[in-house]
Amino acid sequence: MFFAPASSEFSVNSFTTEAGRSTTSPAAICEETSGASNRMGIARLYPSRPQIALQFAGWVLYNLRMRFTTVFFDLDDTLYPPSAGLWHAIKERMNIYMRDRMGFPAEQIPRIREKYFLQYGTTLRGLQANHEIDVEDFLAFVHDLPLKDYLIPNPILRSVIASLPTRNLIFTNADRRHAERVLTALDLNDLFETIVDVNAIAPYCKPMPESFQIAMRLAGESDPSKCVMIDDIHRTTTAASKAGLFSILYSESYSNSSADAHLTDWNDLKGILERQ
Incomplete structure (x- = not known):
């Protein structure tokens, strides 16, 4: 390409x-x-x-x-750093929703969310499997935050993504509306071909193997060896590698992982992709 x-x-x-x-x-x-x-x-x-x-x-x-044709980018805590605090604020709103809208005892919510995260991939998928929940209402509530208070554009990241010869897509366990708002706040909204969101891969989510199959199908790429997954969560990059994609763990500091590569500086991304 x-x-x-x-x-x-x-x-x-x-x-x-x-x-x-x-x-x-x-x-x-x-x-x-x-x-x-x-x-x-x-x-x-x-x-x-x-x-x-x-x-x-x-x-x-x-x-x-470049042997790759398609790069999937995670959204939260990947295109912006964890230190921005947005993902922490989203998790706090999940707690509030579960307490005030669903009646969970406050002291039990952290344990329940951890259980659902490990068993189902996300809190939302766990709530769907075990409780009556309005998915759209949940997503709208937890993402109802003033993004300008958390996010600022990163010119380096924009330049790196714009220079890639690949098709670039967002692949997120959040919904499209949240992804669009985040990309706009980061001044990246014109750089991605499409958004593969939690609704597009339902009833699955990352890191389930089926989610990668759906994402590739939506991207029009049948060969996983031509695809890259960049994510900040270890088990997602591990699952991506098992599915045949080239996985890159993104984090602000070095961390041991089973990912195919580790990225701490966006300036290094093109070099990583070229060397494969």
Whole structure:
């Protein structure tokens, strides 16, 4: 898959030289040659504008090195750091909902939520399995927070995601409405092809194996070896690896895990993907 640089000079489907003549595509030239000869092949297309030729040569070579087509990004505590406090605030609102709307004793809620998290993947799935619950009401309540008080855009993250030659999707156990609000607050809402949310993968959720199968089907990618899952939860990256995806654990500090790679700095993401 090719990701074109932001320039009207280049078109993957139809390519013309600066003289206006159709010619062999840059990708074909790069596949047939390598190293200095590769750059010379691209330079033939723009003899009077070597900077454009070199820029495009680098772009094509990068795409040829990348074996992945699809990257799934987790949302909460991944696209923003845990230190932002948003996910903690969401969990507090889960406690309030269970106490005030469902009648759970306050002192039992942490234990119940932990049990449901371990057994069902999320508190919500556990509540659905064992109690009568209005899913839309629950999700609307727990996510009803002023995001501007928690989130600020990260220009580095935006630049990294925008530069990837892959199809990028959000894959979250939250709902679409929350994901859209978070992406807007982070100034990332234009960088993702779609959102695979908790409703799209129902009745499953991460880290259930079925959730990855559904996510790939929705992404139109049948080969898990061409997919990447970036998440902040160990058991999700472990499950992703077992499902055949390349898994990357994202955290602010190094942590031992069974993920295929570990990421603490978004600047390192492209290098990790290129080396595989």
